[in-house]
Amino acid sequence: MQFSEYFEIAVDDEDDWFDPILDTDTRLFVDPFLIFKESDGPWSTAHQELIGYFDRAFKLLSGHEDNRSSLQYKRVVGLMEFHEPEEFCLGYVATGTSGAGAGTGLAKQITEAIREAVKRGLDKGMAHFEELGVLVERINRDRISDMTLSILKHRFIEYTQKIAGELGLELQPLEVANSVYEPMRKRWVTGTFDLPRNPFTGKAVLLVPKRFLRELPTLNPDDWFDYSETTLRDDLNLTVMENVNSKEIVRLARTRAELIREWTKDREGQAARPYDVDRDPKGFHNWNRLAARFVSSHPISAQDGESVHDFMGRVVATFKRYIEHERGWSLLYNDDTNKPKHEVSVQLLFKGIVQYYCLANGVRVDREVYLGKGPVDFAFTRSAFERVLLEIKKMTNNDYWDGLEKQLTSYLTSDQCGFGWFLAVRYDDRPVSVSRTKDLPKRTASAARETGFDLRAEWIDARPKASASNL
Template identity: 25%
Template sequence: MAARKSLVHPVLFSNHYGIPAAALNAAGLLDPILNSDTKLFIDPLLLWKSQNPLIISEGRTAVETNFQNVIGLLDISEAEGDVAWRGAYKALNLDERAETSLGYGAAGTSGSSRPPELRNGILRTAKQIITLGEKNPTMIPLMGLFEAGVGPDTLSDMTTNFLLPTLARITEEFCVANSLPVREFAPQYNGRKLPANPYHASLPVLLVPRDLLRDLPLAADWADVSRVILEVREIRDAVNAMFGNFAKATISQKKAAVRRVALSSPTLLRKLINAVAVASESYDEKADLDGYYQFRTILTEDPSPFQGRLTAPSTRDGTTLLKTVTDIIAQYTAMVEDNNMWELLWHGAVPRHERASQLLFFAVANVMCAVNNVDISPETNSGGGPVDFKFSSGYRGRVLVELKLSTGNVVHGYKTQLEIYKKAAATSAAVFVVMDLGKMGRKLRTIEKLKADAEARGEKTSEIIVIDGRRQVSASKR
């Protein structure tokens, strides 16, 4: 997998190719960031719920045929490593797919092969399931339930490999309809003419229907899996008998327990497969709890509201850098508190996740700097962590900005995480932003005391800024 780097300037497919983001939305396709992976995944169980015409007409068949091929070969295999086993191994393609810009990467997108033992582990478990008499192709997407090391990216890439011809056709038809430049790539894309990714010249971009995407496939999301298990009484009772309290078990313990119980009985196995398949749902675009879609909206909307909110620094030094960063935070604070941007932090009465607040801050800072010709670029690790600001040309200073929700572990973030990030970035300049969505309690007082105690010892501390992101009464009701 590619090394995790910081993302500086996100480039959306729509921006690079000069088409309205609305065109992708109307087609039900994700607008990918070409120079970064988005932490969404293709869930194979969602294929049978997709409304995309090509997924319905050929994608489902392609995936099911490939799954059946693997199962059929395993069924006739008499020993691990024989001809049929090797055929199943080859058919179960787990190579990472950089073309979709999905997964856990950051700057740049991933693309490599997974270790042979991972494939063999999946095949061994599938063989056990077949021995129980269950040959439902749905078993393969559910390997994340049983196998250590099988995560959402594995399931997503496996499905993408099987869907490759269909995704290529979806992409080609969209590009032709919108007059986008395309060219032929490797034979694996069935001769389709596809758009190039400027950050991966040898690779095309593959557009993915949004209704195939989850933040985590259900088989890898243990909050959902636990809920599903509780709905299957026999599995719930058997698993709880092992642990007493399934909720307190580690993920590896949960996988081992579910595997042991499910593989003990064809009836239990079938109930588990059916329950998980029914429960799978795509990422909720309207709720957008992780902020993936509102992030794209800010990057593609009219930037005029951000004009005049920031002044280019007159000097180039670390002190000025810190002031510019705090100016950005001050403007962001004003937009949240006084210009109704707080609404983007909530879905109705439910606060969006911390990741949504971080992405919102990153997008606003990125647009604000660009539209006001300020030579400072926000960086973020798309897999999580701090927002890291640095001047993009000629500046040696670096300032970290760590944003935490008041509902989360604020004290740990200030006391531990921020110090680790500062050391990694070789800087002592940092700002700790607390987005107040309620449930603050004594957290603010605790970190303010930590700051005061450190200053009394003569240490350089991180500034603390609190933004009031709590739900407000609309102006018409005040």
């Protein structure tokens, strides 16, 4: 459910703020480079505040970078501990809106990056803390976004209060973790603010400007490597540099630190390129709105005495109809390349359809539930005695048959659940897709006989179809 849907407000492309999905994190990230590009208005000083936070860490560690047991080093580790800012509903979390943030382990990793920067003189004149992500591994887009949101959280609180006031929304006094920084004690503390409440978490909702969102940070390790590749190749007398992994990029960056500052200076001349939130070419969030529209015109009600397993069968059939006959398949392809989206896209679209049916019929939906050796895609529960697990796989997935015969059955065993569904999504007519479509019924029946579980499978035809006007 989106913010606008819950608060019953109309939104359009002219609105400045991103309309978040309240019960699932959207896989978009706040890019500090886009904040850097703000030359006037209330956000024009935000990037300097962001860099100032890291400047304090540089100054604290300078002169102590070789002593990891020093008080200064430990204080910097404390400064780099950021809790996942779940109020924004952004990032990589597959289920709900509560992620990992930067715990002590990652805080030490960031501190190591600061240490490497100090040793190489990059602490002087740093204008973009994303440079740290080139010096160590694991400082990825999620972490960069989380750090940005955490350090500037007070600004996003003010922004949200401004938008909420303009919309006339009801606000509640809510605690916001790690929203106030105490410079004397060098730690983040909880503050209480009047803000909109997320009905799914009971916590505050914080909004962000759409123009700050990207799929990847502008300044990222791969972009540094692309910028520096020719120089590195010439200097290292290499004819080709292919399949360079993140560890190798870090090693190369440490040997040629001057290229990092040269790279960021070059990129400053580029125009800001935020993700097109309104068009949503990758389908990161519009699936929720489109799914809700379909469900409202295609209601399903549980029948008397109907099991959850049978109810899910009717829901699966409705989803199949949506994809195959209501142009739902078009949401599973990237607008800019016409190539199939990542498998998570079909999972999110499926969630968007089934969550409304299940909510209306007393069935709880949980996504990415960890059972045994890994997470099952979906669990549907009506009571302690009525539960169904469901897996979704692209037909071209290398783990396709394992998804049915090993993963799903393993999850059912761990969960002591006897009912499972396997959804196979077909995007093309390649031989592997044709054969897997043909073999799905018998392989499902065989797995059911061998395990004793009640297994059911359905394949979804997501191949592009001509519109009626072109027939």
